[in-house]
Amino acid sequence: MSPEFTSLSQLLEHIAKTAKRRQRVSLDLVVREVGQRSFAPLLLLVGIILFSPLSGIPGVPTLMAILVLLVAVQLLLGRQHFWLPQWMLKRSVPERKLLKALDWLYGPARFIDRWLRPRLTFLVRRTGTYVIAAICAVIALALPAMEIIPFSATTAGLALTAFGLALVTHDGLLAVLAFVFTGLLVMMVLLGLLGLL
Template identity: 55%
Template sequence: MPEEIQNLSQLLQKLESLTASDERITLGRVLKALGERSFAPVLLLIGLILLSPLSGIPGLPTLMGILLLLVSIQMVMLRHHLWLPKWLLARSIPKKPLIRSLHWFAKPAAHLDHWLRPRLGVMVYQAGSVATAGICIPIALLLPVMEVIPFSASLAGLALITFGLALVARDGALELIAFVLTGAALALIPYYFF
């Protein structure tokens, strides 16, 4: 059984351990390494991908939107195990850009982990995680649109990283910040079109 991830540095280390062999890393391998009960680390992972240079790969933000939608719906349903279709689990990303992104995040991750701690527990336990999932659903639905709006997918990625970190570290104060970031990401969409 995979060790429970409690901060961003642990997630990055676990992902880097996957890059030792193959040239492409499948989503199925990532989820197996994170564990089937790993809703919060998966939110964190989606956010990392959207904020990183990997988000420049055409179609990747849309794929992350599909993954986010499936994860969020299962969180709202209070499922104990994450289920994803085989076609999504078979999707892969190249090893080299993944390693570059992991190294890009290493220093900020160590700094962020220093500030995380359990607080405002009501925000991150069952009702809080359901509220988080409820907020993530509109982000998931809008990610295909955000793919064409400059910086909006990155801002959504930052919000998802914050949600994921808050749930992983049980930090309710960080959860409140994530709600503000989500509002900012969603507010960009009508501003861009009108």
């Protein structure tokens, strides 16, 4: 049975505990540990990876984009258990790199957790969840292009983390903030693409 997370710190600590004493940590292991049946922890996991130094590894933003797109589409179609391809689940990172990224995130996570609480819950239940899933799918479609636009993948990670946290903690105000991050991301990508033309 998958654990229930009520804060960002809890999720980070759980991933760190899972990763310790392993040479490499696969996506399959982490997904199974955070809960393959729940959209919110998976979305939060992707956001954390993209916001952390791990997003600098070539191909990671695109891999995370595929993961978000697959899960978001399956949620919108009403599936209860998310299917993910084996080639994706077999991808792994060294334990040292993962733990270093988690250490980097602990401070901000504790600060953020102090401000989270259930509010404006209509934005993060039922219809709100489907709206968030649709927006996350759009972000996922744009993520491969973000590999060539500086800081855009990190901003996408911030938006996805905020959406995931909003769903985990039932904080609709955080969902509103995530919508703002998404708007900033859209402007950043458009300006970046115009700069490349």
